[in-house]
Amino acid sequence: DAGVIQSPRHEVTEMGQEVTLRCKPISGHDYLFWYRQTMMRGLELLIYFNNNVPIDDSGMPEDRFSAKMPNASFSTLKIQPSEPRDSAVYFCASSSQGRSYNEQFFGPGTRLTVL
């Protein structure tokens, strides 16, 4: 298994543009998490899904952010419109309730720069 896969690895865009980040969790995992990492705030949980259903989106900063999980093998995090303060590294992670209790497996991250 290649682990959690994220794309793109780097994204540079201009303020006001729409950004879509993608994640493929580890096969068989039933939890998927989206995090944002910044120097100032560290690692923040944005939203997480269980069996493709959003469970807690209280970390989503504002309405410009949205996330979907149309099936067990794919999730997207969308920012529309993007702003310079959204510049960060965005991580996706997955886990399985049935194994390795609470261990989350992280993807390589997407480094987003909004100019």
Place this chain on the structure above:
Amino acid sequence: AQRVTQPEKLLSVFKGAPVELKCNYSYSGSPELFWYVQYSRQRLQLLLRHISRESIKGFTADLNKGETSFHLKKPFAQEEDSAMYYCALSYSGNTGKLIFGQGTTLQVKP
């Protein structure tokens, strides 16, 4: 609210010196505590969890409920220990949701 605090953004030590990365949490129930590590150009990964009471790469961490702490320790630091370390708290039963601290960068100098 549940919170994890790592008071040091950067900890710099010489090779062979003891290391202690501090972690304090706020939670009134029975927490699950974890340390995750991110080496340069690698993914964030689990280092150890308190429930396992294990030593990984020479690191140990003891949960102190009285002081609400879960400090990570190693008696003799190695250069390859240089990385970003995150302390994390789980409190939602089996949902697996984690609350992370802000992270501490450990720099081990030769």
